[in-house]
Amino acid sequence: MSTIRTRFAPSPTGFFHIGSARTALFNWLFARHTGGKFILRVEDTDKERNNDQYLQVIYDSLKWLGMDWDEGPGIGGNYGPYKQSERADVYQDYLKKLTATGRTYEKDGAIWFRLEGERYTEYDSFLKKEVEKVKAAPVTINDLIRGKVERAEDRDFVIVRNNGEPVFHFVNVVDDIAMEMTHVIRGEDHLSNTSKHVELYNALGAPVPAFAHIPLILKTDGPGKMSKRDRGALIEEYQSRHFLPAAVRNYLCLLGWTPKDGREVLPIGDIIDQFELSDVHQANARFDEKKMAFINQQHLRALPLETFAWLATPVLQQAGLVSDTTNENYLQSVLALCQEKLPGLENLADISRYFFTDDFPYDEEARAKISKKSDPAIRIRQLIPALEKLQKLDDADIDAAINDTASANGAKPGDYFAPLRFAISGVGGGPHLHDVVRVLGKDRVIARAKKFTGE
Numbered sequence: 001m002s003t004i005r006t007r008f009a010p011s012p013t014g015f016f017h018i019g020s021a022r023t024a025l026f027n028w029l030f031a032r033h034t035g036g037k038f039i040l041r042v043e044d045t046d047k048e049r050n051n052d053q054y055l056q057v058i059y060d061s062l063k064w065l066g067m068d069w070d071e072g073p074g075i076g077g078n079y080g081p082y083k084q085s086e087r088a089d090v091y092q093d094y095l096k097k098l099t100a101t102g103r104t105y106e107k108d109g110a111i112w113f114r115l116e117g118e119r120y121t122e123y124d125s126f127l128k129k130e131v132e133k134v135k136a137a138p139v140t141i142n143d144l145i146r147g148k149v150e151r152a153e154d155r156d157f158v159i160v161r162n163n164g165e166p167v168f169h170f171v172n173v174v175d176d177i178a179m180e181m182t183h184v185i186r187g188e189d190h191l192s193n194t195s196k197h198v199e200l201y202n203a204l205g206a207p208v209p210a211f212a213h214i215p216l217i218l219k220t221d222g223p224g225k226m227s228k229r230d231r232g233a234l235i236e237e238y239q240s241r242h243f244l245p246a247a248v249r250n251y252l253c254l255l256g257w258t259p260k261d262g263r264e265v266l267p268i269g270d271i272i273d274q275f276e277l278s279d280v281h282q283a284n285a286r287f288d289e290k291k292m293a294f295i296n297q298q299h300l301r302a303l304p305l306e307t308f309a310w311l312a313t314p315v316l317q318q319a320g321l322v323s324d325t326t327n328e329n330y331l332q333s334v335l336a337l338c339q340e341k342l343p344g345l346e347n348l349a350d351i352s353r354y355f356f357t358d359d360f361p362y363d364e365e366a367r368a369k370i371s372k373k374s375d376p377a378i379r380i381r382q383l384i385p386a387l388e389k390l391q392k393l394d395d396a397d398i399d400a401a402i403n404d405t406a407s408a409n410g411a412k413p414g415d416y417f418a419p420l421r422f423a424i425s426g427v428g429g430g431p432h433l434h435d436v437v438r439v440l441g442k443d444r445v446i447a448r449a450k451k452f453t454g455e
Ligand code: GLU
Pocket: 008, 009, 010, 011, 043, 172, 184, 185, 186, 187, 190
């Protein structure tokens, strides 16, 4: 069997949307699964709407998501150039070929593709005029996802506009032929174009590639398709929010595909091993921001501390919490505490602020809740003498300080946990209290406790 060749063929007319990323990903997965090639082809024939800035975003996002292309812009290959704007001569050649078959004609300055079949005229209520129609034999598409789809075109269509620009249907088919694509994997919105495309393949005497049309991605609520204006729709957004690219990629895989082994969080190698086009769902997928965040959290948790620290440090530097003078061991112990429960790296600065500055905010809601039980300042005042006697700062040492204070004041140990946490961190939750005390260290804990009581 010849090598499988798939392609991602974006039109750089807007920011890079998760639907496009998912299309690229399914092509890439299929190529990697089958040992085939993944090609990037830029469909930039629409000069008015294309924009270099958008193109750069596509390259950056694909790289960020770890989808390396085997041929395409920046890399080259035997089938280049890979930008349609540089392939005018190829389209000329194919137009000549098609013209030689007698399947083209000129009308109103445009070049049309002629369907084969009996012609008749019919009143078109939309155009409000008689139009010429064709009884063409239906085209059968054995879509690898949708199954058998039959559709007949009933009107000739333009392949070169009267300004000389070839249209999408023509250049798309020509490139897939010239670049020897074996599989066309693309969004379901293109299914309705496929009968036109098959007509062109047949007229050009070229083998028809296998088609696989991927279901749409619906927005979180409601019936509509996810649009670029919807929150969470742009890949750039995840990049700037410090999502892990591996997690975003993992989540995108689940939009229309389910791993056979039932796991939802899994390494890319396992996804590549399991990915089959025939397992892609027919039903539309629904975007779920919470699930994306959950998967990101699972990936974060699974990172070795060293890797986590490598990713987290710049985030904290950016927030002005960490600098070159920050003690490396201290930073490592803070990060080790934060990694487990961290929702995402975008939350890290907020969650860990109190480890790096004494000037942290107090969460007034948490204060109100804690104060319902007893005045936290009084509890802390009672606790300070015991804190001053802390020695090893191990669990037993800290427990003893709290237990002794509790019995001396006719209170329960539980009455001191929340006030102590609040006094030294300003929040009502977080890592295990004993760990927070240990990492902050005795001096900081006492200084903060005293400041809290107004001493
Ligand atoms: N340029 C088309 C798009 O952006 C690609 C269509 C295809 O993959 O065949 O939707």
